[in-house]
Amino acid sequence: MLDMDFIVQNPDVVKHAIDVKNVDLDLDVVLSTYDDVKVLLAEVEELRHDRNVLSKQAGKADPAERESLIERSREVGAKLK
Numbered sequence: 001m002l003d004m005d006f007i008v009q010n011p012d013v014v015k016h017a018i019d020v021k022n023v024d025l026d027l028d029v030v031l032s033t034y035d036d037v038k039v040l041l042a043e044v045e046e047l048r049h050d051r052n053v054l055s056k057q058a059g060k061a062d063p064a065e066r067e068s069l070i071e072r073s074r075e076v077g078a079k080l081k
Contacts (some may be wrong), residue, residue: 047076
């Protein structure tokens with residue numbers, strides 16, 4: 001199995017190997033999907049960060065503001081799901 005970093009850095013070599021081995025695979029689709037996955041992972045990490053910040057703020061906030069922060073944290077959690 002090839003590492004995705006190798007595939008991304010050497011698409012011509014991988015395309016040649018696909019042709020030589022007569023494998024039914026569209027490397028452009030794989031690379032495009034990998035790019036999509038990287039974008040989604042970055043979004044997930046950002047949402048996790050936001051949720052953590054909101055949780056810390058809620059712990060330190062006064063009772064009037066706490067409920068609003070908790071609700072925003074729940075909304076971020078729902079987006080993560």
